[in-house]
Amino acid sequence: MRRRVEGWEGLRLAGAVAAGTSAEFCAVALTATAAWLIARAGQHPPLSALALAIVGVRAFALFRGVLRYGERLVGHDAALRVLAGLRVRVYEALRRAADPAEETSPRTPRDADAVQRMVADVESVQDLLLRCLLPASVAWLTGLAAIAVTAVLLPAAGAVLAVGVVLAGGGLPALAALAARADARRAADARADLAVHALDLERGAADLAAFGATRRFTARAEAAAGRLARLERRAGVIEAAVAALGTAVQGATVLAVLWTARRSGADGVLVTVLTLTALASVDAVLPVAEAARRLSEIRPAALRVLDLLRAGGRPRPRRVFVPAPVLRPALDLRGVRVSYVRDGGGSVPALDGVDLCVPAGRKLAVVGASGAGKSTLLGVLTGEVRPAEGVVLLGDAPLGAYEPRDVRATVRGLAQDAHVFNASIRANVTLARPDATDVEAADAARRAGLLGWIETLPEGWDTLAGDARSSGGQRQRLLFARALLADPPVLVLDEPTEGLDLATADRLITDLLTDRRTVVLVTHRLAPLAAADEIVVLDRGRIVQRGTHRALTEVPGPYQDLWAAESRPGTVPAIPRE
Amino acid sequence: MAYLLFALAQSLLVVAQADLLSRVLAGGAPLLPLAAVLAGRAVLLAGQGGVFRWTAARRKEELRHRLLRAGGPAADVTLLGRGLDALDPFYAGYLPQRYAAAVIPLAVLIRLVAADWPSALVIAVTLPLIPVFGALVGWRTREATRRQWGLLHRLGGHFLDVVTGLPTLRAYGRDEAQTEVVRAMADGHRRATVRTLRIAFLSSFVLEVIGTLSVALVAVPAGLRLLDGSIGLRTALLVLLLAPEAYLPLRLLGTRFHAAAEGRAVLDQVAEVLAEPDAPRELVGAEERAGLAAERREPGDPRPPAVSERASAAKERAPAASKRRVARERRVARERTPAAGERALAAAERTSKAVEPAPAVSERRAARIEVTDLVVRYPGAGAPALDDLSLTVEPGERIALSGPSGAGKTTLLRAVLGFVVPESGRILVDGHDLAELDLTAWRRRVAYVPQRPHLFAGTVADNIRLGRPDAEDDAVRAAAEAAAAHAFITALPGGYDAPIGERGLGLSTGQRQRIAIARAYLMDAPIVVLDEPTARLDLAAEAAVADAAARLLDGRTGLLVAHRPALLSIADRVVHLSGREVCV
Structure with a gap:
């Protein structure tokens, strides 16, 4: 899909990522600055030593909201622009594919359900950008920035934080996507099963009533619903486990940074700042797991759209046509x-x-x-x-x-x-x-x-x-x-x-x-x-x-x-x- | 209750974590207790997340079962699938968060009052701003969204409209010109959406700014008071760590409230579908209804006969004409089942569970069917589908109904089967009013071959066994032979075990008809109701189906809708229903 995002839309998306990263960075910086302010104040320096930090705390607090608002607006605008462009491309592809003069087999979906599914596929690209790529990019960039700052303050702590961020922003999402993909296939089967039996109840209601078979077929559909529910409960437990693992990684990272900072002999102020920075920056990368789970849900739809564009994008052979037929043709x-x-x-x-x-x-x-x-x-x-x-x-x-x-x-x-x-x-x-x-x-x-x-x-x-x-x-x-x-x-x-x-x-x-x-x-x-x-x-x-x-x-x-x-x-x- | 306990546990751990972390940072306390609390939070999160999601899945399952049991249009595939999925954010997100939002800020405040009351005061004053501003902005947003909704809906739907109509556009050479229109409409949609979002995002903007600014509002004075020595470092750190925790649950509540909006709408829809006491809906399949709508040719009927429209059609379906019948149906339901509260659930079973002692009906006997002054009107239709019809079918008699489409032939058959409740007039079976008969017992005496029989997902044999699931293989085969279906069934890959229906082999219209006749044959009922079994068949198939129908009717009482000579000749009498010529 990335290839389809180009020119101005690409710049706008980059703008949204920049705004989002800045917003998240402000959140981390707010925590870090406030931590420094309190820890430094504990050493009873003159008030002037804290002046800059006080301004910083207030500024970061305000900017965070403003930047976040900007990110959302610019992100949605860019995603909708991409969607608009994609609609035009898909329409063109369908138009060409459906032309009987083309040698490609007709790919235009025939029945209304298929058309609706296809349009929903195209629409899912919006989710792909707004709920997967954008939040993941923002989270990673924020994590990287936090690692860099931490590494400058104390290299050892930077290394520890890097491990935590990679685990929370890379390992966990991979795990979440893997679990979601394996379950998604089975759930899709169960869903299709339920749909078939529900359709029988819905469309065959009169036949069933006439032949006294309503109860029997309802039981059949209910069994399918039961199978789906078991899978959904399982998926829910796995999802919760992934979220809990994220919190565990966050806690472990905070403890490890704290321990490392103390062992390397940093003073109380630095230990406090590093510890709270670690807390906030792992928090910033946790949403990647949810983005990855969603990605594995959206992926099939996005791939179908790509297929469609490819099929319609083939160059057509030039042909010479006979001039238009006569006035009253037979x-x-x-x-x-x-x-x-x-x-x-x-x-x-x-x-x-x-x-x-x-x-x-x-x-x-x-x-x-x-x-x-x-x-x-x-x-x-x-x-x-x-x-x-x-x-x-x-x-x-x-x-x-x-x-x-x-x-x-x-x-x-x-x-x-x-x-x-x-x-x-x-x-x-x-x-x-x-x-x-x-x-x-x-x-x-x-x-x-x-x-x-x-x-x-x-x-x-x-x-x-x-x-x-x-x-x-x-x-x-x-x-x-x-x-x-x-x-x-x-x-x-x-x-x-x-x-x-x-x-x-x-x-x-x-x-x-x-x-x-x-x-x-x-x-x-x-x-x-x-x-x-x-x-x-x-x-x-x-x-x-x-x-x-x-x-x-x-x-x-x-x-x-x-x-x-x-x-x-x-x-x-x-x-x-x- | 579980929600409240989880919220309490969570608030304890939040406070404990801040407390221990501030101790560790201020004075170098041991790490082990902090590690224990952090581990505890992860475990609690796993536990409560699992329980919340498990509960959501459980609720969805319950609703699925209720919808399936209600049957008919309630068994809507979209509602059962994607529709109910929207409940996840409601049950697993919004509902538990309501408890967390009530308990956690309170716990944080209590701890802060004990540690440093001025900070607690600032939080206590600013905290209510979140719900107040949230409600204010939300209210403004709803207004703006409502005003834009029509436009957004139309612009958003344009692409679907154009893609659906692509063959038409191409036929008229307008497909190329539409590319620009697609672009313009998509652009218009974007502009309108962003206009709405500008206001919609204000809500979270305001909440976020209140949250973060308040932290600054608490942290800076805490630092200053630390500087002049009125509080200690540990207390100041505790204030810094706890302040954001007070605002977070409320902000999350706002986010989850919005995420759950679709779920709330789905709950409304489910309640509506389940509560709808429209009597015949559980008996009339959507496909059948679409067919009926097409046949009725009602100029005033706003509903297109499209199956996909049924969700919206269900909402429109409650006009005066049906109210009377609904009222009567309710009365009957109340008399039969004391627990009227579960009326919606009982709907599908209602007709089969006649608690009131029904007049005795002998199972294997034909009956005298007397139709007197029958008027049937479909909900939402102006003109009645059947207007003042009288007709008597003597036992052993075979009557063919003919007449133009829209004359009410199918409607009469449906009324005799009890699928539609007449507006006035009566149907008497051996002198007993059909409205008071046990419909299940009555239908056991009638074999029905509809115009468009539904093939169920399963094997050919399963489909023939519809009315007699325990029938022997030989009986199934005999029925298929009588229905002239045996030859084509054995030619299918798998024969009688070949899968048909939604995911199975496609059968031709004539083959489907013959399966339906085999079904009726196997039921071996004394009365046969046939609805134009040879309509839309090619000539060879028509002959085969007509022969099969003739064998089925042999020696039985029959009521059939027929147009073609092949079938009309079977009947003892032909009744012509003249159509109402509808002009606009």
Whole structure:
């Protein structure tokens, strides 16, 4: 991580270390000066002999607080600057790693939990600086300074103090880190175990209740909790032992310095000063043990961040791209095959030899069960998923010949993992075209059935999309409006009306299919598909049926079954409805 | 009590150490007693540190058990893990320090009054400044932090937001432009944070300055009085050594109070989760609820159907609609379990422990299920999920429910299983109100195949044995065969002993459905409730699951949600629930 800390941030961190060291040094000096003041006063010298020490005591007392305040502020500022820089780097690395034009395997975490973990990893760098490196550096520098001063006053005492400081600031922390690392692995296993069983209780609550198994599974989770608790108690005892060892080292050092000073014939004043200095300076290095324990906790996260930066930091090969595709491009898939590696091993074909032609202006609908390959097909069309076999032509050239950004500008729309940003509704809708006028944005919102809702909001377009008490339906409309405003030559939509009531959904889709642009639509609702030019039915990665809505409803087959299920009238009307 | 004893012992050793060290330094007394006291301090530190941390781990364990027993959303993985870890600084740091902060300064003062009362007076006067200033600055800080909180939260969350939305940004060609925004927001976050910290750190600054300046305030006069001979060297050294010890515990208390802030918040959260008497929560898995929310298509529902939102969702969940049911549920709980104080803990067990004699229900018999004027409304939802439904299932009859999503089909099944408590109307089982039946006994007569069955961490066989843990291997195998699952199970590495669930092999949706059907089969219940077992399946899997479901329903009373012809043909009667068309 040190390599990532550079320039001004490095200087600021050094400033924080300097302030912190000075503060700690003031604390030691306060003790030493006060000790000298008292011991010297015991010899009844003239008052003037003590004047400087009196000023020193007061000054050290005041400076200590001020410097400490400065250290904390500068340290936090520097750490946050490092964090800000790191966020930019990580973002860039993720951006590049996720680019399908890159040969590196996609490293962007897929599910929300993984993203959260990764962001937490990046954040932990702040702890690394503020709770490990900064306090450890301050402690060591203070210890070194104290050793130097002591050695000047009495070399033998300096040597003894050095042994104490090295033990407290080096040996103990190593011990603490070692114990923490060994325990951390076992505790991590126990934690993962508990998480799995808790998840079973949480997500499987209904299944458990239905099958009368709640108590049995609770006992299982409790056993896992018990194992974790035993490890935690053990770790607590070890932690306490390390802290006690620190105090023991401190006591021993004080005694040894006292004994050494006396034996070497130093006078009472010097003995007092040396003894109390030793007490204060070992005190200053004791926090290193806690820093080391923390370091062994944070290390894995920091290493993961480094890995991420390395993976994204690879230089990319320069490539020559074909110029951007023509105005109204056609898409042509020939023998496309895609397979995914499954968790349990082996690979599953997601697309298994798909031939598909989407001429300009065509309205194509894709239907099929979940896992049939619909979303993969859209991914292939937008260039997000590279086929293992077969070609995808955009216009006359294969997709890979264009610059990825040009492909995305041509073929895009509403993906299933579309994200609503924690920003204003306006910013969310105009994401693709930040320069869109209010009229254009309002038009897109109207077509997506969103405008009425926006107008009811007190802050209207400036409402934060996260704050606006938006439902799944409004979220979906927002995403739909965004896709419409983007207005790409080929509009690709994955379940755009999921979460909308049927009447609205059917109206939106019918509008869309009677438009002039090229549309590829994945849907499970068949009613509005009468307006589509062509429908393909996917099953297990293959196209099993294709044709118009009318033709497909007339022949026996999966589409007819689906249609029958959707349009079946109620045989017994159970609920009278308004 | 232990805390107080440790604090007393510690204060004795602190005073003894200062006393002996001052004697040694002033007059060359022997080192041995001092060494003994120093060793004693280390031993005491080991002992009390071990006890404090051990106690903290113990408390965490207790809370984990309570949360797990409450089940459902209370078994939140984050709360059980990182959440409860925040209790360590509270139990091992702040709580014991309260005793130390009360006892040690007092002991120091008593010793100093005996040795040199003017020094004791200075300390006695300045000592209260620490809590007073601490409270004053803390109060100012809280104000400032509160005002900044929203901004800090938003700026801090921006990075997560952008990284989560990276695929979207890329799809719209905005990913490059966002780099600058990431930088600007991170910078804004830093500036806002440092602004808040400037005030927040004032608190420890003030406390530290009071502490150190007071030492100077005591040490300098002590030196001067030593000079004019009004006190001896030993006393002056004792004053110097003891003065900082009076302030240290109070300063530590301040630090630990702040470090324990998160722990206090977690304790509140735990209390809230455990006390929440929301009746069906222990029965409705989060995943299921998310599915329901999506199905209900409620325009007024502010909760996104995201599982990760459930912690905050839990807090929002208490509107008027649910209050009535909650009140009723409370009443029932009070009648059944006299110890209402432990209501939260009993929640998970409540339904299975009907203390009140429930109407006799014969185990292996089908039943006449009468649903009359049933209204179900989910907490926080405006429109009811089921509005005034009446329906009768005769013993031996198989009824299929069809209709658009959002019509309340799943809700009806859940009501029949007792997972949701109706707002009004009744469900009668052979003439007895379901609300008064022993739900565990009732559920033993019903086999349930949910829409998204949960696979538990364990082997395939364990998962099939869910309702009958003692079932023979042969019975498990027979159930799997009937569910058309035997072939794919034997093809798994390990067969019936293959690990599945969270850390095990991933099974396809159709395979999961068939495991769930095998589960229901093994239970051999007279009544079967099936929730769209063929939804989202590919065509081959659909055929296999439909066949399996047909075998399961053969000769049993059935209530099933179905859309596809393959399943609808099994039913004796199809009931169509028309959806409420929700427009905004």
